Amino acid sequence: MEQLKGACIIGQSGGPTAVINASLYGAISAAFAAPEITRVLGAHHGIAGILADDLYDLNAEDRAELDLLPFTPSSALGSCRYKLKDPDKETAEFEKLLSIFKKYDVRYFFYIGGNDSMDTCEKVSRYMAKSGYPIRVMGIPKTIDNDLAGTDHCPGYGSAAKFIATSMMEVYKDCRVYDKRTITVVEVMGRNAGWLTAAASLASKFGEGPDLVYLPERAFVMSEFIDRALEIYERQGGVLIAASEGIRTADGKLVIEAEGENGDNFVDSFGHVQLGGVAALLSSRLSQRTDAKVRAIELSLLQRCASHCASKTDIDEAIMAGSAAVKAAVAGDSGKMAAFEVSRSGGYSCSVKFVPLTTSANAENCVPDAWITDGGLTDEFADYVMPLIQGEPERPLRHSLPRFTTLKRVKA
Secondary structure, three states, rough: OOOOEEEEEEEOOOOOOOOOOHHHHHHHHHHOOOEEEEEEEOOOOHHHHHHHOEEEEHOOOOOOOOHHHHHOOOOOOOOOOOOOOOOOOOHHHHHHHHHHHHHHHEEEEEEEOHHHHHHHHHHHHHHHHHHHOOOOOEEEEEEOOOOOOOOOOOOHHHHHHHHHHHHHHHHHHHHHHOOOOOEEEEOOOOOOHHHHHHHHHHHHHHOOOEEEEEEEOOOOOHHHHHHHHHHHHHHHOOEEEEEEEEOOOOOOOOHHHHHOOOOOOEEOOOOEEOOOHHHHHHHHHHHOOOOOOOEEEOOOOOOHHHHHOOHHHHHHHHHHHHHHHHHHHHHOOOOOOOOEEEEOOOOOOEEEEEHHHHHHHHOEEOOHHHHHEEEEOOOHHHHHHHHOOOOOOOOOOOOOEOOOOOOOOOOO
């Protein structure tokens, strides 16, 4: 493969995670070590930042601050939810991207994100190949939702799953403090895939957790839900429920839309409705049928920014994905996403393989139906997820509080 020499741009996109900056760190470190990469640039707010010629010179950053990236949540470069048009129909945005690439002699583009980000990456790769401009484009997976196709699991999911399971165990204890028991509904993120909500079942298997778990993969029937919750309450005096924000009725309509008032919810550029309110809705319906104290809890953004609960395995694998993508691009790969290939026989081991961007762009991987029971998850799910939440990283602290990175953000 012909050697390609020039600058690289690294961008982050979509919802942040506890370890998205670990992938950034892996990519930056590998880029610094590659003689073929002459300069490392960071896109401020993803693809939108490139279009605006808003780039950071990452070579100007203090290395000690960059070393803190694996332990810093959110997206250090800033993120976006910007949908590129179809390059086969409208080329103006891509012509602008090409002009920016030429301006900085960019020959490598790495994009860290989920389903929609891989769609962006695939479009950039396709247009640049058609234009004849020599550049290698690689996707680096990221999503707490764990719904990317083509990979065993996604960086960010293990840490979010660990936080959810831990939180459910803690909530379980709190719900049983008083002599009058309660019904508590905890809302967990997840639009179409229930991987995050499924993680709540770990609290029940390895400690004390929810009595009922509801995922988007199974049709939700309000009357059946109420009857089951009240039956458990009458039998044991308290109920803990985990419900995905994306639960749907049998006809595929979001419960929050079918049963609640959701008409003013924000819709992003990819057409995704901003979810939320399921716990409040379910709690309201239960309150109408019982005099028990009913409480709604929405974990919300804590699920994706709780770096204090990050797993070492998740951090290490996120770094590995970012580094592998850069090394593969330098070696000649393009138009692909770094994906995880796992062996669980005789112990857990994870390696990186590469799949076409078209495999993951806008495709979703849901919880297997065989792993879902009537109100919970099977042992197969636990066997799948337990290795992903293992390990406690040595987090840098200052005055017993986390020490996160502070970038200088020098403009390119």
